[in-house]
Amino acid sequence: MKKFINDPADVVAQALRGLAAAHPELRVDTEEQYIVRADAPRAGKVGLVLSLIRISDGGFVGPGMLDAACPGEVFTSPVPDQILAATKAVDGGAGVVHIVKNYTGDVMNFQLAAELAADEGISVETVLVDDDVAVEDSTWTAGRRGTGATLLVEKITGARAEEGGKLGEIAALGREVNAASGSFAYALTAGTTPAAGRPGFDLPADEIEAGVGIHGEPGRRREKLRPAKDLVHSALDAILDAKSFTGPVIVLVNGLGGTPLIELYLIYGEVAAYLGERGVSIARQLVGNYVTSLDMAGMSLTLCQATDEMIRLWDAPVRTPGLRWGA
Amino acid sequence: MKKFINDPADVVAQALRGLAAAHPELRVDTEEQYIVRADAPRAGKVGLVLSLIRISDGGFVGPGMLDAACPGEVFTSPVPDQILAATKAVDGGAGVVHIVKNYTGDVMNFQLAAELAADEGISVETVLVDDDVAVEDSTWTAGRRGTGATLLVEKITGARAEEGGKLGEIAALGREVNAASGSFAYALTAGTTPAAGRPGFDLPADEIEAGVGIHGEPGRRREKLRPAKDLVHSALDAILDAKSFTGPVIVLVNGLGGTPLIELYLIYGEVAAYLGERGVSIARQLVGNYVTSLDMAGMSLTLCQATDEMIRLWDAPVRTPGLRWGA
Amino acid sequence: MDATLARDWMRAAATAIAADTDRLTRLDAAIGDGDHGVNLHRGFTAVVAALEKSPPETVSEVLVKAGTTLISRVGGASGPLYGSALRAAGKALPATAEVQPSDLVAALHAGLEAVRRLGGAAPGDKTLIDAYGPALDAFEKAVAGGAGLAEAAGAAASAAEAGAEATVPLQARKGRASYLGKRSIGHQDPGAASTSLIFQALAEVA
Amino acid sequence: MDATLARDWMRAAATAIAADTDRLTRLDAAIGDGDHGVNLHRGFTAVVAALEKSPPETVSEVLVKAGTTLISRVGGASGPLYGSALRAAGKALPATAEVQPSDLVAALHAGLEAVRRLGGAAPGDKTLIDAYGPALDAFEKAVAGGAGLAEAAGAAASAAEAGAEATVPLQARKGRASYLGKRSIGHQDPGAASTSLIFQALAEVA
Ligand SMILES: Nc1ncnc2c1ncn2[C@@H]1O[C@H](COP(=O)(O)OP(=O)(O)O)[C@@H](O)[C@H]1O
Ligand SMILES: Nc1ncnc2c1ncn2[C@@H]1O[C@H](COP(=O)(O)OP(=O)(O)O)[C@@H](O)[C@H]1O
Ligand SMILES: [Mg+2]
Ligand SMILES: [Mg+2]
Numbered sequence A, B: 001m002k003k004f005i006n007d008p009a010d011v012v013a014q015a016l017r018g019l020a021a022a023h024p025e026l027r028v029d030t031e032e033q034y035i036v037r038a039d040a041p042r043a044g045k046v047g048l049v050l051s052l053i054r055i056s057d058g059g060f061v062g063p064g065m066l067d068a069a070c071p072g073e074v075f076t077s078p079v080p081d082q083i084l085a086a087t088k089a090v091d092g093g094a095g096v097v098h099i100v101k102n103y104t105g106d107v108m109n110f111q112l113a114a115e116l117a118a119d120e121g122i123s124v125e126t127v128l129v130d131d132d133v134a135v136e137d138s139t140w141t142a143g144r145r146g147t148g149a150t151l152l153v154e155k156i157t158g159a160r161a162e163e164g165g166k167l168g169e170i171a172a173l174g175r176e177v178n179a180a181s182g183s184f185a186y187a188l189t190a191g192t193t194p195a196a197g198r199p200g201f202d203l204p205a206d207e208i209e210a211g212v213g214i215h216g217e218p219g220r221r222r223e224k225l226r227p228a229k230d231l232v233h234s235a236l237d238a239i240l241d242a243k244s245f246t247g248p249v250i251v252l253v254n255g256l257g258g259t260p261l262i263e264l265y266l267i268y269g270e271v272a273a274y275l276g277e278r279g280v281s282i283a284r285q286l287v288g289n290y291v292t293s294l295d296m297a298g299m300s301l302t303l304c305q306a307t308d309e310m311i312r313l314w315d316a317p318v319r320t321p322g323l324r325w326g327a
Numbered sequence C, D: 001m002d003a004t005l006a007r008d009w010m011r012a013a014a015t016a017i018a019a020d021t022d023r024l025t026r027l028d029a030a031i032g033d034g035d036h037g038v039n040l041h042r043g044f045t046a047v048v049a050a051l052e053k054s055p056p057e058t059v060s061e062v063l064v065k066a067g068t069t070l071i072s073r074v075g076g077a078s079g080p081l082y083g084s085a086l087r088a089a090g091k092a093l094p095a096t097a098e099v100q101p102s103d104l105v106a107a108l109h110a111g112l113e114a115v116r117r118l119g120g121a122a123p124g125d126k127t128l129i130d131a132y133g134p135a136l137d138a139f140e141k142a143v144a145g146g147a148g149l150a151e152a153a154g155a156a157a158s159a160a161e162a163g164a165e166a167t168v169p170l171q172a173r174k175g176r177a178s179y180l181g182k183r184s185i186g187h188q189d190p191g192a193a194s195t196s197l198i199f200q201a202l203a204e205v206a
C-alpha cells in the first residue's frame, strides 16, 4: 500500500487536524471527531447532521449545506457518542435532521444516537438516503444503499434550513429528494483502506465491477470493460428502469476518488447525449469527485427528478470547502 | 488500461464536448479545440490564455480567472493554430497575456503563436511559469518546470485583469507571482495516458518518485516510501532552500489526480505544523486536486510568498468550474 | 462465573480477535467492506482497557461495560450489534458476585434478542446470528442436561464454529453482503466467524 | 529529386513512424512523457493526407506544406521543431520542378539551423540534433565526393542511426529528459530515433 499517511491507525484523526487547519471557518472537535460550522448552534435554525464515513464529506459542512458531519473510521459508520455530540453542537432549539445513508451500521448507530438525543430533549428527524438502484429493494437485501443522492439531499435541505424551514418540512423535503433520485456506479479498480493495506478486491485488467457502493465493496456483478458510452447507457437504463424520470433532472456525474476529470467530462458528454435521446431534460448538472470511496477509480451517475423548488434550492448560495457558489 | 473512454484517439475531443455540455457559461470550440468565457472578447479587458494540456485546467476559465484555455492532446502542448484562435477569441483590444508553463514544447508553440498574433496586430505578453524547485535551473536543463504556481498566477492575474489592469501590469504581476513561488512533487504511482495504454513507468510497491512534474514523467530520483510527515518536511525544505520565504505565504496542497482528499488534508496538517516550526506564516491555503497529471497518485506542495496585493487578488471573486468563490 | 472470570473471557476474546484480525478483515473484504477485523480489534482493545481501568465487581457490570464500550468505540454494524448484545446480556443477569450457568442461558437469550431487534435478521440470513443461535442452543441444552460452565461453553464453541462454517453456502439477506446478491454465496460471514471466536474464548477460560 | 519523390519520402517516413510508434513512445516514456510516437504518428498521417489532398508541384512546396502541417497538428516539442525544420528546408530550395543533391545540402542546413534557433540545443545535448547533425555531415560529404542522391541518402541514414545510438550514454540537457538529470543516461533519445527513421525513409525511396 502506498499512501501519504503516517500511521494507518491514525489517518482519520490526522486528516481531521489538517481539515481544521485548512478551514478555520469550520470547528473541528478532534476529541469527539466531528466537524461543525463555526457559527453553530444558530438559535432557531434546524441543524443538519450527516452520517459520514469519508473526510471528503466534511467538505460539505458550511452555510447552505450541512451544520455538522462526523467521520467514523475509514468505511465504518460513526459511533453514537460522536453523533450525539455533533447533534448537541448544532441544535439551536429547532431540532436536528440526521441524514443517514442506508447501511446497516449507519442506521443502527444513528438510531442509538437519536434515542440518546431524545433523552436529552432534542427533536431528531431522520432522512434515510437509499438511491442506489443497483441493489434490489427487497426482503432479500438490507435495502438500497445511500450514494450520490446524499449530496443532493444535503444541498437542497441545507438551503431550505438556511432560509428558516421547520424541522418537519426539512425532513419531508429530504425524503422527497431521496425518493426522486436514483444512482448507479461502476468501479475500474478497488480502493485500499489504510488499515487493510491492500485493495479490497482483485480485478483482472479487462474487468470492472458493476453496481458498486461507496465503501469499497465489490458490485452486483463483474463485467468486461466496455466503452464509456456503453457503460453510461447501461447505468442510465438501470436508473430509468427503476425510476421513471422524464425530467427536468439534476445530474451528478461523480468520480469515486481516483478518476480524473477528463474522464468524468467525457462521461458527462455521453450522459447529456443519451438523456436527450431518451427525452429526459436536464435542469442542472455537477461533474467531479464528490461522493468518493478513497482512491477507487470509478464513477457513479445520479439523476434527481427535480421540482422547481428543488432547483431553486439547488441554485441557492452554498459555502463549504467541497461545494461553493453564490457566496 | 482501464479508463472511462471510448477511443484512445478521441479522448480530448470527447471530453471537451462533455465540458461544453456541462458548462454552458463557457464556449467550447471543438473544431479548433479551445475553451473561452462565453462573454469573450470583452472590449478593453486584457485576455488571459493558458497553455493547457489537461482538461481539468479548462476548469479555470471564467470571470476572475482565465479568458481561454487550449488543451493539446494528452500531455502534449497545444499547436500554434489553436493558441492563435484562442488569442483572437479573447482579444478585446487591450492585448493578451499568454501564461505558459516552462516546457520546451509549450514555449515553442506559444512563441510561434505569439508571432502569428503579432502579425495580426494583437499585442501579446508572455508569462513563463517555472516554479518547480526539483529541477535545477541551469544550462544543464531546460530550466525549471511550471507546475502548481500556474494556478496562483492564473488566479491573481485573472483577478487584476477583471479589475481593468493593463497588459504590461498584468504580465509584470504574473512574473512577480511566479518568482515568488516554489513547488515540489512526489508520485506514488505513474499515470496512464490513453494513447500509451500503460503506466508511464513502473514503480515497486515500496518506492516513490521524488521531484516529478505534471506530465507523467519520472522524477529526479527514486526513493523509499516514507511517512507523509517526512515527505512534507523534505518537500518544504527543498522549496525553502531554493527560495527564502518567510511568509506570509499562500499554500497549495495539490493532488496529482488520483489522490483522495483524506490524504491531502492529512498532508496539509503536516504542512501547517512544519511551516509553523520554520517560522513561515500562512496567509491562505487551498487543498485539492487542481493541477493534475491524469490518474497519477501523487501530491505537490506550492508556496507563494505573497504581498498584500496578491492576497487581495487571491480573495477576489472567481467563478470557474474548478475554482469558485465570492460569486 | 464471577467478575474475574467474565473479565478473563473478554480478555481472551480480545486476544483471539487480535490474532485473527487479518482473517476477519479478509472475510469482510470478500463480501463486505473489509473492516470487520479492524473494527472488533479496536473495540475489544478498548473493552480490555476499560475493564482494567476500573474493574467491575459483578459479571453483569462487566458485560454492560464491555457492551457500552463497544457501542461507543466500534461503529459500523458490529459495534451496535455486539455492544447491544453484551449490554442486554449483562442487564439480564442478577447483580450478584457469582452467576450460575442457568443465569447465563437467560442472559445469552437476552443478548440474541437484542441483536434480532436491532438488526432484524433471521436465522439463515448469513449474519452473526447464524453462529450465535446454534451456540446458544447448544449451551442451553448442555446446561439443561446438568453440565457445568466449562462443558456448556465447550459445546457452545463447537456449535458456533459449525454455525459459522454453515454460513458459507448461504446468500446474505442482511448487512453489506446482501448487496452482492448471489455473489455472497461461497464465503463465510465475518460476523459469524468473530462470534465463533468469542464463544471459543469463553470455552478457553471457563 | 522532384515533387513526386519528395512526397514518396514523406509517405515512407509516415509508414516507418507508424510501424515504430510504440517503440518511440516507449523511448519517450523512459525519459520523457511517453507521447513522442503518438505525436509524430498523428503529424505524419496529417502530412500524407495534406499532400494527397492537393499535391504540390515542387519539392520546396512539398516540404513547406509538410512542415506547416506538422506545426499545426503535432504540438509538443517535436511539432515546432520538425515542422520548422521542414519549412526552412523547403524555403531554402529553388522553386524548380527538380532539385539537385547540392540544393538539398543547403536545404538540410537551413532545417538544422531552424531547429537550433528554436530549441537552442547544441550537439551532445541528447536531442534530435545528435542524429540530424551527423546525417547532414555524411550527406554533405557524399555529395561533395560526387555521390548521387541515393548514395548520399544511404550515408545519411547510417550516420543518423549511429548518431541516435550514440545518444544512449549522454545526459540530456534540453527538453523534458533534462529534468531527469543523470537518470537520463542509458536511454536513447526518442527524437534522435525518429530523425533516424526519417533519413532512412529518404534512403529507401531515393
Ligand atoms: N442486520 C444484521 N443483523 C445481524 N448481524 C448483522 C446485520 N448486519 C450485519 N451484521 C453482521 O455484521 C458483520 C459486519 O460487521 P462490520 O464489518 O464490522 O460492519 P460493517 O458492515 O458496517 O462494515 C456481518 O458479517 C454480519 O455478521
Ligand atoms: N530544445 C530542443 N532542441 C532540439 N530537440 C529537442 C529539444 N527539446 C526536445 N527535443 C526533441 O524532442 C523530443 C521529444 O519530442 P516529443 O515527445 O514529441 O515532445 P514533448 O517533449 O513535448 O513531449 C526529444 O526526444 C528531443 O529529441
Ligand atoms: Mg464498515
Ligand atoms: Mg509531450
Ligand SMILES: [Mg+2]
Binding pocket: C028, C032, C033, C034, C035, C036, C076, C176
Ligand atoms: Mg465491514
Ligand SMILES: [Mg+2]
Binding pocket: D028, D032, D033, D034, D035, D036, D076, D176
Ligand atoms: Mg514527449
